Amino acid sequence: SAGTKMDAKAAELAKVKGNNDGTEAEKDQELVLYEFVGLIVRIAFQRANPKHGNYGSNPRHVIHLPMCLEAMLETEVLPRARKDNSAEFREKVMAELSVMKVFEEYGPKLKAWYAKCTTDDTEYFxxxxxxxxEQWLRVCDQLDLVGIWRCYRESDITGDPACKALYQWGFSMAQAKLNFADSQDKMNELGAAKAAAGEGIASLSYNEWCENLARCGVDKFRAVKEMTP
Incomplete structure (x- = not known):
């Protein structure tokens, strides 16, 4: 019947394009790397040729690939891109003897707290x-790690108020999220396809979490020049 044909056609249209292995792809609202690259190429071409394909448009005036893509990347994307300094941070800051000594001194307490916090999932998803x-952001909120702090350092000799220096430091949720992401071992965890929720790129192992702590500490007290990592 006509209804049956329409239902079959609707079901066919509802299907997502299949994978290379013949299976049906999962429809989602996320882009893996090769999909994101394709999106960037499409945006670059459409941005350089907004009237391409319209009636009356002159095909001679088309700005072809890869020129339009290169122009968009150099003038718009790369200047605004946030650079990943995770490898540099690991090689310089995490390798400092003073930083390693701090983690060695507080290692047992940090491991015990990490194990206790990650074992009890009653308050978290x-x-x-x-x-x-999400668990780390709640910890930052519950322990008051986020905010702005100020203090004055007065002269130890004269006590003159005019000699006091103002110190100000702060930490935000945005910094907590960025440090969490930068502390992930992307080389071993990121693949061509996305990972399932709660696996790898969505969480930090103990060593990655220690790096996250170091990043948060550096960001929090960056404005205090007298403090070192």
């Missing part, structure tokens, strides 16, 4: 033995 981002 994360069901993992690793630290999830």
């Amino acid at each position: 994360d069901r993992s033995d690793e630290m999830g981002m």
Whole structure:
């Protein structure tokens, strides 16, 4: 019947384009790397040729690839892109003897706290033995790690108020999220396709979490020049 044909056609249109292995792809609202690259190429071409394909448009005036893509990347995307300094931070800051000594001194307490926090999932949606981002953000909020602090340092000799120096430092939720992401071992965890929720890129192992602590400490006290990592 006509109704049956329409239903079959609607079901066919509802299907998502299949994968290379013949299986049906999962329809989602996320882009993996190769999909994101394709999106960038489409945007670059459409941005350089907004009237391409319209009636009356002159095909001679088309700005072809890869020129339009290169122009958009150099003038718009790369200047605004946030650079990943995770490898540099690991090689310089995490390798400092003073930083390693601090983690060695507080290692047992940090491991005990990390194990206790990741084992008890009653207050969080994360069901993992690793630290999830939502869990870490709640910890930052509950322990008052986010905010702005000020103090004055007065002269130890004269006590003159005119000699006091103002110190100000702060930490935000945005910095907590960025440090969490930068502390992930992307080389071993990121693949061509996305990872399932709560796996790898959505959580931090103990060593990654220690790096996250170091990043948060550096960001929090960056304005205090007398303090070193």
